[in-house]
Amino acid sequence: MSLKEHILAATQYLRERCSQQPLVGLVLGTGLGSLAQEISERQIFAYDTIPHFPKSTVKFHAGQLVCGSLAGKPVMAMQGRFHYYEGYSMQQITLPVRVMHQLGVNTLIVTNAAGGIREHLNAGSFALIADHLNLMGDNPLIGHYDELFGERFPDMSEPYNLALRNVAKKVAKKAGVELFETVYAAVSGPSYETAAEIRMLRTLGADTVGMSVVPEVLVARQLGMRVLGLSVVTDQVLPDEMAAVTHDQVSKVAEQVGPAFRSLVKGIISEME
Numbered sequence: 001m002s003l004k005e006h007i008l009a010a011t012q013y014l015r016e017r018c019s020q021q022p023l024v025g026l027v028l029g030t031g032l033g034s035l036a037q038e039i040s041e042r043q044i045f046a047y048d049t050i051p052h053f054p055k056s057t058v059k060f061h062a063g064q065l066v067c068g069s070l071a072g073k074p075v076m077a078m079q080g081r082f083h084y085y086e087g088y089s090m091q092q093i094t095l096p097v098r099v100m101h102q103l104g105v106n107t108l109i110v111t112n113a114a115g116g117i118r119e120h121l122n123a124g125s126f127a128l129i130a131d132h133l134n135l136m137g138d139n140p141l142i143g144h145y146d147e148l149f150g151e152r153f154p155d156m157s158e159p160y161n162l163a164l165r166n167v168a169k170k171v172a173k174k175a176g177v178e179l180f181e182t183v184y185a186a187v188s189g190p191s192y193e194t195a196a197e198i199r200m201l202r203t204l205g206a207d208t209v210g211m212s213v214v215p216e217v218l219v220a221r222q223l224g225m226r227v228l229g230l231s232v233v234t235d236q237v238l239p240d241e242m243a244a245v246t247h248d249q250v251s252k253v254a255e256q257v258g259p260a261f262r263s264l265v266k267g268i269i270s271e272m273e
Contacts, residue, residue: 003091004146006052010095011102013051018043018067018103022076024269025097025105025225027216029081029112030247031254032232035262036079039068047080054092056080065096071269076100083212085190090140094219098149107164107226107272109265110216113254114184114208114231115245117198121207121233124257126264127182128168129160129229132214133206136188140215141222150222159221164228164272171267177260182207184231186214198239208233230265232257 001009019041028035036042045065047053056063062079069075082093097108116125145152165181172179185201187193189211193201201209208231220227234253235245254261 001052003144004148006095007098007102007148009051010053010099014045014065014099014103017045018076020067020069020074021104022067022074022100023104023106024073024075024272025100025108026075026077027081027108027110028077028079029212031113031234031251032111032258032261033062033079034255034258035265036062036066036077038262038266039066039070039075039077041068043067053095054082054088056082057086071266073269073272075269076103076105081212081216084136084138084188084215085211090138090215091143093215094140097216097219098223101223101225105225107228108216108220109228109230109268110213111230111232111265112210112212113234113250114210115193116208116233116236117202117238118207119238121180121182121236123233123235123253125233126172126177126179126261127184127208127231127233128165128179129184129213129231130165130181131183132159132217133183133185133204134214134218136186136214140219150224154218154222156221159217159227160229161226164226167271168228168230168268171271172264175264175267177264180207182231184213184229185209187211192245193237195239195242198237202239228268232261
């Protein structure tokens with residue numbers, strides 16, 4: 001079956017089962033999936049029950065899609081995402097975004113755990129993604145094109161919607177939360193970076209680094225969706241002060257700041273037009 005057929009089959013399955021049409025899509029990254037538990041009138045679909053969805057193989061990712069209401073708006077949340085390093089293609093990773101769009105989602109909020117590679121980005125900091133570097137060596141828009149996929153050559157002059165970023169800043173300021181605007185570098189992983197690689201990323205202009213986000217954002221922008229990107233900085237990696245990083249450590253920090261992060265996201269959704 002083609003990608004188009006996969007999209008339409010998964011869309012039909014969910015459309016027949018979700019009681020309301022979602023308008024906001026959420027991609028919840030490592031350690032941040034607990035936000036889905038605050039969705040009211042929840043309907044939960046395990047990824048392996050949805051036609052053509054991959055399975056989440058990463059520890060701390062619940063691997064399910066949640067429909068319902070959050071902060072007064074109908075939402076669809078990915079409680080755990082798919083990654084390139086799991087061996088999935090870029091098209092498989094981003095299938096859920098295409099399905100969300102078919103179901104009516106026009107705004108996508110992507111979240112993730114990221115490493116801070118600047119001195120002011122300590123573990124536990126919150127980052128607002130203003131731009132990104134795609135260093136994953138691939139692009140989900142490569143391959144057979146169909147009009148269902150959106151623009152063939154999507155504009156990326158504003159990948160992360162300025163109006164939504166302003167809403168995020170306003171909500172953070174009101175809550176007394178420091179929100180650092182950042183350039184995010186996406187790499188394939190799953191190995192963490194060497195000191196030389198951190199120096200390279202800093203030279204290129206990156207402030208944070210991670211192994212996700214960008215594929216979903218590229219597809220969302222191809223489809224004309226508004227995108228907001230939020231990171232929890234779970235570890236600080238400076239080239240002259242390298243320390244060991246583990247996935248358990250990353251998840252633990254994300255969970256520790258979870259309540260403040262969940263409050264921030266809910267506030268942003270509430271204030272969005």
